[in-house]
Amino acid sequence: MNRTDTLSRRPATSKPDGFPRRFARLTLTGPAQLASPRSRWAVTLLAVAGAALLVWSGVIHLQLWFDGFRDISVIGPLFVIQGIGSIVLALVLAVFRRLALLAAGAYLLAGTAAALLLSVGVGLFGFRESLAVPYAGTSLVVEFTGAEVLAAAAVIVLAAPLATRQT
Numbered sequence: 273m274n275r276t277d278t279l280s281r282r283p284a285t286s287k288p289d290g291f292p293r294r295f296a297r298l299t300l301t302g303p304a305q306l307a308s309p310r311s312r313w314a315v316t317l318l319a320v321a322g323a324a325l326l327v328w329s330g331v332i333h334l335q336l337w338f339d340g341f342r343d344i345s346v347i348g349p350l351f352v353i354q355g356i357g358s359i360v361l362a363l364v365l366a367v368f369r370r371l372a373l374l375a376a377g378a379y380l381l382a383g384t385a386a387a388l389l390l391s392v393g394v395g396l397f398g399f400r401e402s403l404a405v406p407y408a409g410t411s412l413v414v415e416f417t418g419a420e421v422l423a424a425a426a427v428i429v430l431a432a433p434l435a436t437r438q439t
Contacts, residue, residue: 299372301429311432318425319369323362325418326377329384330358332407332414339406346397354384371429378422385415 289297303315334355342348358380365373388411391401403409 299375300370301434302368302370303429305434306429307433307435311428315374315425315428315432316369318421318428319374320366322374322377322381322418322422322425323366325414325421326358326362326365326381328414329381329411329418330355330362332411333358333384336407344399347399350397354380358384369425371426374422374426374429378419378426381415381422382419385412385419388412388415 303312303319306312306315332355333351337348337351337355341351361373361377361380365377387396388401388408390396391399392403392408394400401408403412
């Protein structure tokens with residue numbers, strides 16, 4: 273049985289699921305729905321590791337906000353939003369480990385790292401950063417690594433066969 277058959281499994285008398293319903297079901301897929309115990313463990317471990325990296329990134333941004341970034345127009349509020357948002361997302365991700373959360377975490381971390389590189393290269397919101405400042409190198413490593421870890425977990429969820437449902 274392939275993944276499509278498993279996702280669309282329904283009684284013969286029911287109507288076919290539309291795209292919104294199938295998409296919602298897919299984004300809510302987590303390790304519990306995977307057939308392989310190895311896949312379930314891999315997604316769980318990668319999700320927890322990615323959540324830890326999200327927290328680390330959030331703590332870096334909050335520390336920088338407290339160290340003076342709060343006084344920078346636009347950038348200051350974005351740092352506190354990123355810090356708190358990363359930590360909240362990490363907690364929700366560690367508990368629920370759903371595909372949508374894995375993807376959101378990966379995008380948040382990759383976007384944060386890309387914003388730092390953009391700020392270094394051409395400036396961002398009238399502010400130009402340097403990679404020589406405290407935490408810049410650490411931030412890039414943490415964020416790109418976290419994005420890769422969470423993307424790997426998402427790929428496993430998308431590629432692994434789903435467990436068949438008992439109806």
